[in-house]
Amino acid sequence: MELFTSIFVGIIIAATPLVFAAIGEVVVERSGVLNLGVEGMIIIGALAGFAFTVETGSFSLGVIASMVAGAAMAFLFAVLTQSLMTNQVATGLALTMFGLGLSALLGQGYSGKSVPTFPKVDIPYLSDLPFIGDLFFKFDILVYLSIALVIGVLWFFEKTRTGLTVRAIGDNHHAAHSIGYSVKKYRYLTIMFGGACAGIGGAYLSLVLTPLWVENMSSGRGWIALALVVFGAWQPVRAMLGAYLFGGITILQLHSQGFGITIDPQLLSMLPYLATIVVLVLISRETVKSKMRSPACLGTPFYASQ
């Protein structure tokens, strides 16, 4: 039972950075923008969160700093792609490389430093429940925040007018523009929201998961988050489940190895990408496309004068 609990908890913790980054990217892509710079924003968030926590001793400030830093990176992307009309794919890739390089440079003094253990919540009664308490009510606050975020985004898209507008912009920016919505303004906001989410995801990595700062520590999680968005067919809840599935595979295969059951680790690390390719193939078939809800304007630039 104890082992079950710790595997379950391990899965949730391993998946949480992916949940944050993927949910942010869902919002960005639903507004019709493809930001491939998630990896760069995660790593900048990881450094900002770690550095501010070390300097100020406050986790809250660290987490806020990671959001601000991620959003700042995203703002750069927004200026380039929305105002200067650069190519989104190239700019996103550049953002990733820029983030990895910049964080390595700025983070030189922080590798080897340490932060205290991130506090876990203690909910009266609930946390003390046998088994259930250990399973669900002893995480750190950020895990609950990530779940709240997913529900919030779902509600935003399904129940609010602004959410509907964002979806409209993602599906047909010309139509949205012609009835008076500022495509640029909405996209700036969604892009920065995505950046802030990726930033928190990074902070989770450097403050809770490991907790340390080393350059390159995101190790490709930004790309997995991007894959999860497609895997989840741009649905917030599906993207989250995808993240848990991915975390689950990772943790379970580590445990199974410890027990002496060997499934090729190479095969398992391939699985999420394979699943994404399958989904991509499905999407490329026109008939399924509408059901998959791929934003129709994804990755296409918007020129107001056209």
Added chain:
Amino acid sequence: MKRWRLLAWGIVALCAGFSLNISAQAADKFKVGFVYVGPVGDHGWSYQHHEGLKAVQKAFGDKVETTYAESVSEGPDAERVITQMAQKGADLIFATSFGYMNPVIKVAKRFPKVKFEHATGFKRAKNVSTYNVRFYEGRYAAGIVAGRMTKTNTLGYIASFPIPEVVMGINATYLGAKSVNPNIKLKIVWVSSWFDPGKETAAAKALRDQGVDVMFQHTDSAAPMKLAQQEGIYAIGQASDMHSFGPDAQLTSLIDSWNPYYIKRVKEAMEGTWKSEDVWGGINSGMLSFPEMNKVVPAEVAAEFKTTVDAISAGKFHPFTGPLKKQDGTPFLADGEVITDGVLASMNFYIEGVEGSLPK
């Protein structure tokens, strides 16, 4: 007008002279390139190699120009990076990861005048040397400490890829621990990466949850050490002194010291006495050392560790001495027989007692 033109020409001449001067200087310098598999800030494997680069720069000052490329993945990317280095005029290139083996051999054929050194590999050419450290010596000795310190009789090993270097590390660790503790169990987890702090932490946590109380790592970040510190268990550091990540957790560590080797080889290459060689340095070569033992280790265990290290260093004892059997029970070394370097360098099987199967 004339004056302006004169000024313009003057500037052009000045620039030309300047750039000539620069290129003349650059041509004088001996260029050494380093290729790393991880970031230089990993506080492990690549970090130690980068310390070597700094030592070379310090030893030769402005006679040498050093360059490096970090986080170069093993495979086609490596070939591109090494080719670029050779094209840019590097005289000597150190490629510091096992997976660079084939790319190095390929590029070396195309650049016969450039000298190459490949760490931990076994393919050589006229202009390709190989060099490595007998880490298994240190792992055997550390295994003794772990075997004495464990309370659960369960040791954990976070492994990267099933290459001979890692396989011999696992076997040596097990043999060392087993020599002092017959009930020892070694749990192995493969993470398929040299550097992924998140995954290394998850692997360490999984091992911890399965009862491991002394952790070995064959990956390059300090994340497993950090987890051991948090969980209140012990760990053996990798590649560098990881004391700052686990002041209570680190029992000892295997410190790679490439500096003397790098300085020696650069000197030889500059003087023209460089030859293609196969260097495999053990504890006695100074390429492998240990930090101060953790205070929690009892004096008699520390003494046992030192005796073993001294015996290995003096060549009186080899960790792989028979009688030994392979995992499937087939005899491998007869009583008193010592393994040959050739067999060791291509080891692709577990020895008897190690559990689990080796991924292919």
